[in-house]
Amino acid sequence: MRLLRTEDYAIEEFAYDDVPEYAILSHRWAKEELTLQDVQGRIFNKQGFNKIQGCCLRAQADKLRYAWVDTCCIDKTSSAELSEAINSMYLWYYKAKRCYAYLADVLYPKASVERSEWFTRGWTLQELLAPSEVYFLDKNWTDLGTRTSLQQTVSRCTGIPPSILSGERGLETVSIAQRMSWAARRETSRVEDGAYCLMGMFGINMPLIYGEGQRAFFRLQEEIMKMSDDHSLFAWESSDARGGLLASSPAAFSGSSQVMQFNPFDTPKSPLTVSSRGVYVDLRFIGCGKQGLGMAILHCKDRGGEDKKPLAIYLRDTSMTMERFIRVRCDKVARLDTTKFRPSQYPIRRLYIHTQRITLTRNADDTGQQDVSDQLYSVDKIRELMDFTNPTALLRAAELGQLDAVWMLLTRRDVDINLRRSDGHTALSLAVENHKGAIVKALLARNDVKTRLESEGGWDLLTLAVASGDVNIVKQLLHSDKVHVNSKGKQGKTALHYAVLSGSVALVKLLLENGLDVEETDASGRRPLHHAVEKGQEAIVRLLVDEGGADIEAEDRTLLTPLLCAIRNGNATIVEFLLRKGAGVEGKGDWYKAPLAYALDGDSDAIVELLVDKGAKRDWRRSGLCPVLRRKWLSRKSSS
Known part of the structure; x- marks a missing residue:
């Protein structure tokens, strides 16, 4: 020194x-x-x-x-x-x-x-x-x-x-917000110094980067969060919302001189966790508006204010899944009268709130401020949507596709997300069945949702989605890590069986990419390849064999192979494909008939020739041909 x-x-x-x-x-x-x-x-x-x-x-x-x-x-x-x-x-x-x-x-x-x-x-x-x-x-x-x-x-x-x-x-x-308020009207020659001059007051040491502009104040707040759990850091008001959860300058705290720390719920505060794009914080959260609009209740209040009116900031659940929030209506910190709500309406949650970085932009609207005043519900409307008197409210809202109502109900602590209707349906299965993708997404995001409940008729969630042909919902279920991909529904069929039966190449491809087993059998012992051949779905047959590695020699309970199914249906294109892939021409079918016998019985010259070209044997006794089919064969030979 x-x-x-x-x-x-x-x-x-x-x-x-x-x-x-x-x-x-x-x-x-x-x-x-x-x-x-x-x-x-x-x-x-x-x-x-x-x-x-x-x-x-x-x-x-x-x-x-x-x-x-x-x-x-x-x-x-x-x-x-x-x-x-x-x-x-x-x-x-x-x-x-x-x-x-x-x-x-x-x-x-x-x-x-x-x-x-x-x-x-x-x-x-x-x-x-x-x-x-x-x-x-x-x-x-x-x-x-x-x-x-x-x-x-x-x-x-x-x-x-x-x-x-x-x-x-x-x-x-003194709360962080109050200390910040002392600097709100002070000026520095350089923008960065507006943050650097406050480091000592908060016990912070950090590198100086002149040229970073307002980012310096974001860094200061991030460093403060690492050593303090004082929620008053978020109790600022400004029309400049570019910082997301964080204030863009000390001026945002000009109205925070009376903010003090206060825990109205007598619950311990957990440390704040800072990531590169946001902050994880445990806060009580209450839904209060459309499109995922809610309020996070801070552990602070106005000095001299009522204990039942803690400060709260407005957040929007951007994905309607309670997974990622952004701060909105940044120009107002609410004083929430908790006496008007039930404690179950504002449970404590682990929230991930986005923080932004100021970047150069030519957009006219640089603030990102959202006016949400017309999206706020009245207290009476919140009570109506919460529907405390109806335990099946979530089931009905999910079935009807009422996303805002579903989201509001999910903000409650006491809603049974897995409640079953008399026919076995849950809110999730109703959303799947009725093609309500946004509601499926919201429900799957819950850690306590059960996905293996079966609805009436033997459907499971994934087979139900596949049978309905909703690719978006199928993707959600597959990506949720909460669904057993090879679980079986009606008649023992897996989702892949239903995708094949639907004729959807996109669904079959999606399921194969997500690891569904092509060798799973249904109640009749049939694999997806049997059904694809039976339905004459050439593109799906190729997909199952070429990309799924399906066993072309697999037999169902009647000993039918995919080749015999194709011959019986007279589909020469599929027969040719299977033969090219190595299907055996001497395979056994029901009553131990050979492929050639099926071809002769079907009067398909093209298929007979394909089999003969691949070496199908003409030993009548060994091939299992009956006298009638033997005469057909001789007739074909003499005419040729």
């Missing part, structure tokens, strides 16, 4: 554990301030020397041999030293024996102390708070009083409570 010798203005350096007593100067920068290089070069012909001289003379009068002045005790040509100094500055002011606040624009007794621009600057806030005492001096270095003696005056112009100024209470007793 560099210090200035007060008797001769020489610079000395000291190790941090060997620093002598010193005075420290708090002031507004003016023209021609002396730099470190000026003092080391003994260049004192600048206007700034008068200030240095006045500080040193006052320090000598207070029997202090050393003084610290930011203009000449920091090498500002070194970015590393500047960063270290700014991170240490609160501590340096805290340890100073005397702190002189030089009010160059005050001349006692003509001007009032509280009108000094010193009280409007960002850096002077920590310089006012950190020292054990602050001595105010006018332009001529005349004593104006101390922070303690002038505490009422200083409190009026700064908003800082007298008990803080007098040292009766420490900064840790």
Whole structure:
């Protein structure tokens, strides 16, 4: 640490554990301030020397041999030293024996102390708070009083409570929002300094990145969240919503001077978790409007306000699944009257709230502010949607596709999401059956939803979705990790069976990509390939064999192979494909007939020729041909 010798203005350096007593100067920068290089070069012909001289003379009068002045005790040509100094500055002011606040624009007794621009600057806030005492001096270095003696005056112009100024209470007793409010109307020459000048007041150390602009204030808030669970950090109001959950500048806290920490629910607060795009926080949440609009209840209130009216911020559930929220209506913090609601309406939830980064944009609307006033429900409407008197309200809303109603009901703690109707349907199965994809998504997002409940008729959720042909819902079920993909529905059929029977190539492909077993059999022992061949679905047959690796020799309970099914149906194209893939021409079918027998019985010359070309045997006894089919064969040969 560099210090200035007060008797001769020489610079000395000291190790941090060997620093002598010193005075420290708090002031507004003016023209021609002396730099470190000026003092080391003994260049004192600048206007700034008068200030240095006045500080040193006052320090000598207070029997202090050393003084610290930011203009000449920091090498500002070194970015590393500047960063270290700014991170240490609160501590340096805290340890100073005397702190002189030089009010160059005050001349006692003509001007009032509280009108000094010193009280409007960002850096002077920590310089006012950190020292054990602050001595105010006018332009001529005349004593104006101390922070303690002038505490009422200083409190009026700064908003800082007298008990803080007098040292009766420490900064840790004041909410983050209230501390931020003290900086709300202060200014700095550089945007980044609006954040950097507050680091000491919150006990934060972080790198300085000049050029990052307002991102510096986001970084400061993120660092605060890592060491504090004070929800008042979110109790700001501003039309500038570019920061998402976080304020874009201290000015957003101008109305937060009376915000205090308060836990109305007597529940422990969990740590905030900061990620690159948002914040995980446990908050009580209540639905209050359309399209996923709700309020997160903060553990804070207005000083002197009612205990039953905690502060709340407006959030929107962007996916209607309670998984990702954004802050909306950022220009208003609500005072929620909890006496108008049941506790089950605002359960505690783990919320992931998006934080944004300010980026350059040419859009006219840079704020991202959303007007949601027309989307807010009245208290009576909320009660109607919550429908406490009807335990089946969720079932009906899901069946009818009433997404807002479903979402509102899911915000309750006491709704049974797995309640079954008399026919076995749950809210989820009704949504699946009725093609309500958005509601399926909302229900699947719940950790407690049960997906293996079967509805009447033997359907399971995945087979029900596939049978209805809803690709979007099938995707949701497959991607949810909550559905057993090879579970069976009616007649023992899997979802892949139903996809094949529906003739949907897209569904079959989707199911194969998600690992459904092509060898699962239904109640008749048939695999999906049997059904595809039976239905003459050439594209699906190719898909099952080429991409699914289906066994082309698999037999059902009557010993029919896919080849025999194709021959029996007279589908030469599929027969040719299966033969090309290696299907055996001597396979067995029901009554132990050979493929050639099926072909002759079906009077398909093309298929007979395909089989013969592949080496189908004509040994009547071994091939199992009956006399009638033998005569058909001989007739074909003689005519050819």
